[in-house]
């Protein structure tokens with residue numbers, strides 16, 4: 080397969096040619112959500128970034144197995160290996176089973192991802208469904224000598240590991256930097272060093288989510304699930320591992336360490352990270368009062384929001400920025416995205432109505448070439464959008480009769496626009512969806528006119544309305560009492 084797709088590999092800090100990808104099987108793993116709270120603005124960027132990559136690889140003809148996990152166990156309150164499990168805590172507060180909490184928010188996540196046009200992954204494994212695989216992985220790491228047991232818990236021995244491998248190679252840290260960033264051991268800890276991380280934690284008596292293991296009744300450390308599940312479904316070495324930049328350290332660094340310790344090599348060939356969304360230049364956080372859920376975003380029900388923003392406005396907003404650059408959320412930026420999205424959809428509508436001429440005065444090959452170049456250059460969705468906007472102007476000129484387009488060129492233009500706007504950027508035309516909501520009141524109005532016509536014995540108008548509706552697949556039924564029903568064929 081001839082593709083010039085270049086992606087930015089975080090590990091080597093360079094753009095690499097994706098030549099060695101096997102067109103018959105591309106393995107891609109992306110860290111999914113921890114399901115203890117409603118999906119929020121922070122979930123949108125990784126989901127849409129890797130959806131774009133998934134869609135583009137498929138459009139290029141690659142057979143992609145895309146695995147995105149659900150974290151439903153082992154994500155503790157404090158980022159280190161301490162504190163209550165986040166899902167257990169929510170379950171305790173709401174008097175639910177932990178799996179009820181996980182299921183509820185998994186469903187919510189799916190609903191909102193669907194609204195955002197994010198395709199479901201090929202496999203969506205749950206951490207709680209892969210405890211056996213995680214225990215096996217701990218055994219391998221113990222067997223290789225890179226972990227130790229301490230009071231029923233198993234910790235990864237970072238010092239030992241760093242003698243042979245480089246802990247911190249992904250985020251560009253060395254062990255001294257890591258030490259500065261971790262808290263001192265308080266004497267209560269079972270760890271040898273503050274930067275060691277838990278592979279298996281012995282459960283405290285009050286801890287609900289627990290499984291038997293050779294070491295204790297307990298639960299896996301958070302970093303373990305991604306190594307266990309990615310290699311289970313994609314093999315010991317796979318192509319792409321993605322996630323948000325906030326996961327690079329320590330989560331992905333720990334994943335690399337686990338793979339190297341257990342398998343002797345890193346599992347992922349390319350590490351790709353999306354940058355974060357800020358709000359007014361700040362990180363999103365509950366304590367800052369700028370934490371916005373997707374429901375609030377889509378309904379406008381939040382102090383920071385001046386209006387509701389539709390899912391496609393949000394998707395367009397994210398695609399307008401390159402995935403590696405920061406993206407600042409503001410009402411102004413969202414309103415600009417709303418206008419931009421609307422302009423693009425109007426262009427698509429105008430394109431559908433264009434009439435072909437004998438010959439073309441426009442160079443249709445230009446659009447495909449520019450879109451391909453942009454996507455191949457590290458998934459530059461902003462450049463794709465910019466090319467599409469140039470073509471919206473050209474489409475308007477054709478509609479105004481200032482330019483002309485041949486039948487063959489018109490077909491090709493429609494193919495390219497549909498491919499990039501809908502298949503690859505993954506946008507939907509919300510204006511058409513809105514039309515469905517308006518059908519019922521519109522039909523009420525049309526039938527009221529027909530009732531008036533009948534009352535006035537204006538049979539011609541009455542029949543005309545009935546026949547025209549039948550032509551577009553709407554059947555009108557006249558009831559004996561003079562009322563009318565309608566249905567879509």
Ligand code: ZN
Pocket residue numbers: 109110111305330
């Ligand atoms: Zn992960």
